[in-house]
Amino acid sequence: MKVLTIDVGGTNVKILATGEKERRKLPSGPKMTPQQMVTEVKKLAEDWEYDAVSIGYPGQVAKGRIESEPHNLAPGWRKFDFEAAFKCPVKIMNDAAMQALGSYSGGLLLFLGLGTGLGSAMVAEGVVIPMELGHLSYRNGTFEEYLGVAGLKRRGKKKWRAQVAFAVGRWMEALHTDDVVLGGGNAKKLKEVPPGCRIGSNAYAFLGGFRLWDPVADRTPGSSPVLQTIKGPRS
Numbered sequence: 001m002k003v004l005t006i007d008v009g010g011t012n013v014k015i016l017a018t019g020e021k022e023r024r025k026l027p028s029g030p031k032m033t034p035q036q037m038v039t040e041v042k043k044l045a046e047d048w049e050y051d052a053v054s055i056g057y058p059g060q061v062a063k064g065r066i067e068s069e070p071h072n073l074a075p076g077w078r079k080f081d082f083e084a085a086f087k088c089p090v091k092i093m094n095d096a097a098m099q100a101l102g103s104y105s106g107g108l109l110l111f112l113g114l115g116t117g118l119g120s121a122m123v124a125e126g127v128v129i130p131m132e133l134g135h136l137s138y139r140n141g142t143f144e145e146y147l148g149v150a151g152l153k154r155r156g157k158k159k160w161r162a163q164v165a166f167a168v169g170r171w172m173e174a175l176h177t178d179d180v181v182l183g184g185g186n187a188k189k190l191k192e193v194p195p196g197c198r199i200g201s202n203a204y205a206f207l208g209g210f211r212l213w214d215p216v217a218d219r220t221p222g223s224s225p226v227l228q229t230i231k232g233p234r235s
Helices: 034-044 082-086 095-103 143-147 149-175 202-211
Strands: 003-008 012-017 024-027 052-057 090-094 108-114 118-124 127-131 179-183 197-199
Touching (some): 003 034, 003 095, 012 034, 012 202, 034 082, 052 202, 095 108, 095 179, 118 143, 143 149, 149 179, 179 202
Parallel strands (some): 003 052, 052 090
Antiparallel strands (some): 118 127
16 A cells, blocks of 8 residues: 655645655645645645555544644644545544654654644554643743744743753653654754654654554554554543
């Protein structure tokens, strides 16, 4: 099966299909509706072959369904029929969970997406666990307000890096992680990678999208490769 993986972000939408070597991207932003995304992606991938689509969505997803509208895109995503729009089978997953899935190699993995917002997910012994650590309160706001792109622009790189290191250290202590992957477009702005962490890449998101259609999906926890996903948190 050839899969088209779509990584939807607040700044760009990135795509890659099975067998292709170079990703493609298009700008997103607060005015992008789901129909616009589909139309633009179909144009961008018109010379690629694919039988199914995986979508990494920047918001809450449960049992393959979008549960909340995105913070950094136009509304209308929650009830949109992506299978009808793409005219093929579609699987949807939280974008951070999809990158975590692609990053996973065993044990307990924490993925943090340092992008427009703050994505987060865990993989624990083969089970993907979507999380919303960015919504936890921190100082005068939330972790997302400090570690997302708004916090980076408002406070500068030096303070932002210190706050990333602080947050990552606390979560590692609390969760007893075996592996931590720092992804998202702003991960490359870190001067030093916190101990016990590694920098991810968009390639992990695409691998996660391909793994969603792996025929061994939905094995029990502890099996490998992973691909069981539990229901994410509700707001």
